[in-house]
Amino acid sequence: xxxxxxxxxxxxxxxxxxxxxxxxxxxxxxxxxxxxxxxxxxxxxxxxxxxxxxxxxxxxxxxxxxxxxxxxxxxxxxxxxxxxxxxxxxxxxxxxxxxxxxxxxxxxxxxxxxxxxxxxxxxxxxxxxxxxxxxxxxxxxxxxxxxxxxxxxxxxxxxxxxxxxxxxxxxxxxxxxxxxxxxxxxxxxxxxxxxxxxxxxxxxxxxxxxxxxxxxxxxxxxxxxxxxxxxxx
Numbered sequence: 405x406x407x408x409x410x411x412x413x414x415x416x417x418x419x420x421x422x423x424x425x426x427x428x429x430x431x432x433x434x435x436x437x438x439x440x441x442x443x444x445x446x447x448x449x450x451x452x453x454x455x456x457x458x459x460x461x462x463x464x465x466x467x468x469x470x471x472x473x474x475x476x477x478x479x480x481x482x483x484x485x486x487x488x489x490x491x492x493x494x495x496x497x498x499x500x501x502x503x504x505x506x507x508x509x510x511x512x513x514x515x516x517x518x519x520x521x522x523x524x525x526x527x528x529x530x531x532x533x534x535x536x537x538x539x540x541x542x543x544x545x546x547x548x549x550x551x552x553x554x555x556x557x558x559x560x561x562x563x564x565x566x567x568x569x570x571x572x573x574x575x576x577x578x579x580x581x582x583x584x585x586x587x588x589x590x591x592x593x594x595x596x597x598x599x600x601x602x603x604x605x606x607x608x609x610x611x612x613x614x615x616x617x618x619x620x621x622x623x624x625x626x627x628x629x630x631x632x633x634x635x636x637x
Contacts, residue, residue: 405418419503421495432473433473436477444622456484458565461485461486463564465490467570485508485567486510486564487508512555516549518582518583518585520550521548524546526538537579566592568594569595577598577609581611581612585611588615589634592633595630595631596629597630598612619636621633
């Protein structure tokens with residue numbers, strides 16, 4: 405699909421596999437579900453610019469980057485950022501590597517969790533929402549999860565500053581916010597798709613709302629996304 409970058413005034417291609425990918429492109433580049441309402445857009449832009457004025461690089465973490473469309477979108481909006489993409493699905497990773505060519509975007513080919521453990525991916529069909537992460541306690545050589553804390557530790561706080569984190573991990577947010585979520589308060593903007601609708605009996609969102617319960621914040625609902633603006637920083 406040919407996409408027009410309204411900010412950079414240029415065209416670029418995004419490779420798709422199926423209608424699920426087509427819907428992803430529609431949500432990100434047409435509906436712009438990771439854009440912010442006008443009332444808050446100026447405030448968020450000012451925070452981004454203030455990080456640059458501190459001579460620091462804003463960090464954006466794209467959890468569940470899928471085929472790379474969201475990482476490319478954030479790079480268009482915030483081009484001076486370091487964007488860290490996280491995607492465990494091997495088929496999506498192949499398309500990501502075709503779609504993403506910017507040097508400031510780094511991909512981790514791992515599942516994300518609240519702790520490190522060995523895991524296997526169980527996927528049924530072409531819909532990425534069917535991908536499940538299963539602990540593998542019998543094989544220490546299998547792929548290991550990563551944590552947000554371990555990623556942030558790699559970036560010197562004299563050079564980098566957390567700015568925005570987007571989380572769309574198809575229900576695994578319940579595990580992500582089970583423990584070790586102190587890092588959430590370092591980000592000005594949190595964008596998360598909560599999947600209670602996908603797993604209605606599992607109380608998927610409870611851990612997330614507990615994690616942000618002591619944060620001074622503004623919560624917005626925009627389409628499928630919940631947007632949290634952290635007022636403590």
